[in-house]
Amino acid sequence: MRLVIMGPPGAGKGTQATRLASRLGIPHLSSGELLRDAVAAGSEPGTLVGEIMARGELVPDDIVKRIVAERATAADASDGFILDGFPRNIEQAEALDRAFATRGVELDAVLRIDVDESVLVDRVTERADRARTAGEPVRSDDTPEVLRERIRAYRRETAPLLDLYTARDLLETVDGSRSIDEVTAQLVDAVTARNRAR
Numbered sequence: 164m165r166l167v168i169m170g171p172p173g174a175g176k177g178t179q180a181t182r183l184a185s186r187l188g189i190p191h192l193s194s195g196e197l198l199r200d201a202v203a204a205g206s207e208p209g210t211l212v213g214e215i216m217a218r219g220e221l222v223p224d225d226i227v228k229r230i231v232a233e234r235a236t237a238a239d240a241s242d243g244f245i246l247d248g249f250p251r252n253i254e255q256a257e258a259l260d261r262a263f264a265t266r267g268v269e270l271d272a273v274l275r276i277d278v279d280e281s282v283l284v285d286r287v288t289e290r291a292d293r294a295r296t297a298g299e300p301v302r303s304d305d306t307p308e309v310l311r312e313r314i315r316a317y318r319r320e321t322a323p324l325l326d327l328y329t330a331r332d333l334l335e336t337v338d339g340s341r342s343i344d345e346v347t348a349q350l351v352d353a354v355t356a357r358n359r360a361r
């Protein structure tokens with residue numbers, strides 16, 4: 164299946180996409196992870212991309228589209244994948260449509276994790292605290308100030324995609340305020356129903 168997972172920063176997209184990918188046996192493609200890896204490996208104009216990410220703004224479309232396309236055309240993604248963090252604006256959604264059309268495949272569903280914005284700052288602060296306690300690296304964009312910019316970018320650029328995918332009857336919304344297991348269960352149910360209807 165070809166799936167997209169959407170939701171504001173801190174909604175739990177990464178956690179849920181990882182779980183769903185292992186249940187479905189398809190790779191989890193996170194544009195944020197791919198960008199962080201590219202910056203760490205020095206394979207991108209690191210300072211430019213790294214600085215944009217550190218500010219919580221969107222990286223230029225051309226760079227993201229190229230990095231995601233490279234990963235999405237790898238052999239292990241030929242039967243499907245779950246895209247996390249991409250598309251993030253209309254231009255990227257159109258690029259995804261074109262890529263699918265070229266390959267004669269379709270998007271099966273867009274999974275939206277719906278979370279009230281008021282809890283996002285707390286969640287991201289907790290994520291950073293947990294990583295710190297576990298001695299793991301803390302994302303430099305997991306600070307309240309940068310998170311506010313990421314939420315603004317989501318509202319301005321990404322949220323309009325919800326209307327687009329609703330109009331195409333691809334959107335499945337789950338309640339992201341529930342426990343991690345409950346959110347996974349809702350997502351699995353939504354995907355199973357879509358798969359049955361295929």
Ligand code: AMP
Binds near residue numbers: 194216217219221
């Ligand atoms: P994420 O891991 O999805 O929260 O993404 C972290 C950061 O990577 C974002 O705040 C953006 O700076 C950048 N990023 C990730 N995906 C995209 C995308 N599709 N388009 C533009 N920038 C992105």
